Amino acid sequence: MTSRGTASPSRTAKGTSTTTRLTGIDAARGLALLGMMATHLLPTFEADAQLTPTWIGLTFSGRAAALFAVLAGVGLALSTGKQRPPQGRELSGARRGIALRALVIAVVGLFLGGLDVNVAVILVHYSVLFLCVLPFIGLGIRPLCAWAAGWVLLSPVLAYLLRPWLLAPSPPLQLHHNPGWEDLVTPGRLLGDIFLTGYYPVLQWLSYLLIGLVIGRLALTKAAVQVTLLAGGAVVAVLAKWLGGLAMNEWGGKEALQARLADPRYPLDSLLQVNLAGVEQSGSWWWLATSAPHSGTTLDLLHTSAVAAAVVGACLLLGRLGEWLSLDLLLPLRGAGAMTLSLYTAHVCLVAALYLQPLPAGWTPEGVYAAQALTAVLIGGSFAALNWRGPLEWVAHAASEVGRYQRAGIR
16 A cells, blocks of 8 residues: 655665655554454453443554545655655646556455454545545645645544434434445445445544645755654643543543443543544544544544654664664565565455454464564565565555556646
8 A cells, every 4th residue: 555656765775865765654554454453353441341442442443544645645745756746747647657557456455345243344435535546646735734724624524424314314324334346236325334424534534644645745864854743743642632531531521422332332531542443433523522543533543644754764763773774674564564564464464364253272362463563574675675666555546657667648
């Protein structure tokens, strides 16, 4: 799920700015991949009456997937001019290339949607996000900031108003499963789920790609920018969580929402800490005041994008430190991060193979995760050392190049 538009780090002279940028961004992608794998394979709640959150749920739920989406925007910015957005025919070609890349991702996602697996596959939503961000590719950083701020503030309100209307029909415009090929025959239901009622609602999640575009248009090789991303992201993330806690615990939000949550099997306290996906957030405006993971509220979007910005800043700084020490500190993560589409697809297929099957004797969920994570790191590191693209990355890159090549032939 990468968007690499510049030279591979291994082809760049040691100590140059391009190396720092690419190793840091790819490392952040690798961290996002390992975080998403953790939420898929390890429990996010304890098996007790209160559904006590585990450290996996508290650490990665909502944040790992959001990091993926923010990095998609960063990657698109890096592959379309970096600090200088494309214009004219170059912009048209870039948009066609992105659209064809999105098509490849959608095909893979629809294939994975046909598997029997207890994983919310992100790829179809991811591909639609690529298409939705096309009008913003040619914008400079100031209008991008304005669009990103407006989207973060207003898209949750619009989603809150539209969701009940989409859920009212019988059957509701909601899939309750990963989008697959069979869903193409009911486009209204499919689009309703992708944009508003599904696990990764594109209407709000476009905020992540817009913020990623803003980050990618910055001078990411400058230490001041890297430190600002780390420090500023950390501050905003803490403030967003603090405001959400105030709204729920001090201002009466939790009591109001508890009255709307009819099923006692799902304690609101635990859901607010780990995951609000699947909860019908309607009937009270207090839903918009939470900062819960996968709630799609303004505070949730702010918190998770700020965490993503801080992670990007930290990875870029680590890459800079590695260059100073003449050590590739990020190789384990950046190798996996450079071929996330291939590794994510393989991971989902493996999870599907294990679904509802007993684990081999002596294996635990932690062991399965460790084995998959280590395999991803080793494969990614090997491909990075050989300067190879992952197989699905190669297909996506080829599709993107076809779009750009068509541009060159137009007069």
